[in-house]
Amino acid sequence: MIDARGQSCPIPVVMVQDAVKKGNRPAELQVKVDAMVCVENITRYAASQGYTVKVDEADGEYTLTLKK
Amino acid sequence: MENEIKLTKLAKCAGCGAKVGAGVLAQLLGDMKVRRDPNLIVGFDKSDDASVYKVTDDLALVQTVDFFPPIHDDPYTFGQIAATNALSDVYAMGGEPKLALNVMAVPKDMPSDAVHEILRGGYDKAYEAGTIITGGHSILDDEPKYGLAVTGFVHPDKVLTNSGAKPGDVLLLTKPLGIGVLTTAAKVGMTTAEGMALAVRLMTTLNKAARDAMVQYRVHACTDVTGFSLMGHGLEMAQGSDVELHLDVRAIDLIGEAVELARLGVLPEGMYRNRSFAEAFVDPGDVELARQDVLYDPQTAGGLLIAVDPADADRLYDALRGTVPSAQRIGTVKTYGGGKRIFLH
Numbered sequence: 001m002i003d004a005r006g007q008s009c010p011i012p013v014v015m016v017q018d019a020v021k022k023g024n025r026p027a028e029l030q031v032k033v034d035a036m037v038c039v040e041n042i043t044r045y046a047a048s049q050g051y052t053v054k055v056d057e058a059d060g061e062y063t064l065t066l067k068k
Numbered sequence: 069m070e071n072e073i074k075l076t077k078l079a080k081c082a083g084c085g086a087k088v089g090a091g092v093l094a095q096l097l098g099d100m101k102v103r104r105d106p107n108l109i110v111g112f113d114k115s116d117d118a119s120v121y122k123v124t125d126d127l128a129l130v131q132t133v134d135f136f137p138p139i140h141d142d143p144y145t146f147g148q149i150a151a152t153n154a155l156s157d158v159y160a161m162g163g164e165p166k167l168a169l170n171v172m173a174v175p176k177d178m179p180s181d182a183v184h185e186i187l188r189g190g191y192d193k194a195y196e197a198g199t200i201i202t203g204g205h206s207i208l209d210d211e212p213k214y215g216l217a218v219t220g221f222v223h224p225d226k227v228l229t230n231s232g233a234k235p236g237d238v239l240l241l242t243k244p245l246g247i248g249v250l251t252t253a254a255k256v257g258m259t260t261a262e263g264m265a266l267a268v269r270l271m272t273t274l275n276k277a278a279r280d281a282m283v284q285y286r287v288h289a290c291t292d293v294t295g296f297s298l299m300g301h302g303l304e305m306a307q308g309s310d311v312e313l314h315l316d317v318r319a320i321d322l323i324g325e326a327v328e329l330a331r332l333g334v335l336p337e338g339m340y341r342n343r344s345f346a347e348a349f350v351d352p353g354d355v356e357l358a359r360q361d362v363l364y365d366p367q368t369a370g371g372l373l374i375a376v377d378p379a380d381a382d383r384l385y386d387a388l389r390g391t392v393p394s395a396q397r398i399g400t401v402k403t404y405g406g407g408k409r410i411f412l413h
Contacts, residue, residue, distance in 0.1 A: 013333045014256045037337040044357070045333030 002031040004038065005061060013041040016066075020049060029066040039064065075146055075182070076255060078175065078212055079137030091345045109227055110161070117157040117291055118220075120227050128224040132157035135171045135215020139251050139368055140268065143182040147189020147214060149271040153294065153369035154216035155197050159279035160292040160372055161229070163222035165197050170204025173213040186214050197274055226283065230301070231308030233289035237401040238381035239313060242278040242392035243270050243371025245298055246326025246362050252336040253329045263325040271369040273393050278372045281387040286377035293370035297342040299363050299410060301373060303349050306409040309375075314411045315363075315399035317355050322362045330358035330365075338366035349409040360412070375401055 002019055004012035012033050019029060029051075033039060039055055039062050046053045051066040088096070102111065109128060110120040118132035134154040140146045151168075158165040170190060174183050194201050199218065250267040253259040259267070275292060282290065289309055291301045298320075306313050329335075342364040352360055371392065376384050381397070388395035399413075 009337055010252055010256055010258075010334045014258070017332065035337075037335075037340050040340055041333035041335055043333070044331070044335070044361075048331045048333070 002029070005032055005034045007033075007038075009035065009037045010041055012038040013045050016042050016045060025049070025068070027068045031064045031066070032061060033064065034061050036062075038062075042066075075138035075141045075143060075212065078210075079139070109224060110229055117160040117230070118163075120161060120163075120222065120224075122224045126223060128222050128227060130158045130161050130163035130220040130222050131218070133171060133215065133217040135213050136368075137211050137213050139271070143185035144189040145268055145272070147186040148193045149189075149268070149369055150186075150214045151190040151193035151216055152272050152274055154218050155193065155199065156275045156292045156294070156369055158218050158220035159275040160290050161220070161222060162226055162279065162283050162287070162290065163220035164279075165194075165199040165218045165220040167219040168194050168199050168201045168216040170201060170206070171213075171215045171217055172204060172206040173209035173211065174206060175210055175212060176208055178212060186212075190214065190216060193272070193274065197276055228282075228287055228290040229308070230289055230291040230305040233305055233309035233311050233375035233401045234377075235311055235401055235403040236378050237288055237375040238378050238397060239315070239399040239401065240374040240376060240381070240385060240388065241293070241298070241320065241371055241396045241398050242275065242374070242388060242394065243273070243293070243367075244321035244323050244394045245293070245367065245370070246323030246365055247271060247367045247370060248297075248336045248338060248365040249326040249329050249334065249362060250323065251368065253334045256334070258329060258334055260325060263323070266323065270393055273369075275372050277391040278374075278388060281391060282372070282374055282376070282384060284387065285380040285384040287374055287380075287384070288377060289375040291373050293367050293373050295338060295366045295368075296345070297339070297364045297366050298373065299346045299350060300342045303346045303409055305373065305375065306349075306404075309401070310404050311401045312404050312409050312411065313399060314402055314413060316413050317359060317363070319396060320363070320398045321394045321396050322359055326362050326365065327358050330361040335361055336366060339364045342366060346410075351408040351411045353412045355412045363412070
């Protein structure tokens with residue numbers, strides 16, 4: 001689980017990009033963010049890499065689950 | 069060395085991305101009591117770039133103010149960009165900037181060299197524009213900010229607003245799009261040196277040459293493309309003129325690196341704000357999402373969007389080529405059909 005809460009955009013999407021590269025394109029990846037712009041940015045990146053994204057929201061925080 | 073401080077680290081948003089959204093702004097200003105004056109040719113009721121007040125039959129004043137937090141780490145470059153951006157609103161109205169006042173916020177501990185360099189950048193651009201900086205106002209603030217309040221002159225009959233576009237007009241644009249993406253990506257080191265150099269060159273190029281060319285021809289409407297993006301400013305033009313815009317996206321100069329970064333999800337928050345303001349009025353056709361995103365990208369000191377009479381379109385386009393960073397013939401204006409305001413093809 002990548003915790004990107006409190007990071008201003010575009011840092012969270014870069015954290016996800018690094019994790020995807022370092023993990024050699026893992027089949028599943030979870031990331032927590034606290035801004036809608038980060039959800040959108042990560043969703044765009046995930047789509048470009050062939051991942052599907054599930055977003056769960058609770059108390060203004062978003063958990064994104066990326067799956068191949 | 070003044071460059072030891074990283075200016076953009078002190079900024080929460082990048083440049084025009086710091087702008088309050090167009091929709092929010094309209095709401096905030098919605099119920100203000102405004103004194104009416106027949107000499108006020110352009111006020112804030114039409115969401116135009118600057119206000120214009122007629123003084124005599126031959127002279128009107130154009131007034132505008134624009135300032136924002138650092139968009140570049142080099143203070144001199146930041147000063148140049150902020151001034152270029154502020155002066156642009158006068159050019160967009162067809163006017164010539166004459167007088168300006170510095171608007172500045174500085175953190176207590178900011179080195180005086182850096183403050184001096186920001187101001188020097190502003191003075192140099194103002195000088196290039198033929199504008200005199202006559203004073204200003206500075207306050208202490210955690211986040212540095214700089215810009216200008218600019219007064220320009222225009223002939224009252226030659227004011228260009230964003231609400232005069234007519235069906236049949238040809239749409240021209242004078243700078244490429246993607247500056248906001250490049251400056252946002254630069255904050256995380258993802259912009260190449262070439263990309264950043266291009267962004268800086270664009271953001272420090274005055275819209276003076278574009279203005280000087282366009283006033284020679286029958287231009288019906290003009291606006292500068294800044295924080296609200298091509299789509300946001302285009303929508304304001306379409307609504308203000310009660311027309312619809314048809315854009316040929318292949319003819320729009322989208323900075324290649326910005327499109328690549330958009331595909332990687334490296335996009336400024338302002339892009340999403342612009343989308344939520346405008347996208348309900350836009351028919352995106354089958355244009356790729358990343359390219360659409362760049363059309364919604366907030367520009368700092370972007371180019372002019374010009375609606376020109378079709379009979380003058382070729383000549384103005386030729387006049388712009390070689391004198392502006394990127395002359396583009398991006399689409400046409402059509403009679404409003406009652407549905408969407410902007411169509412992407």
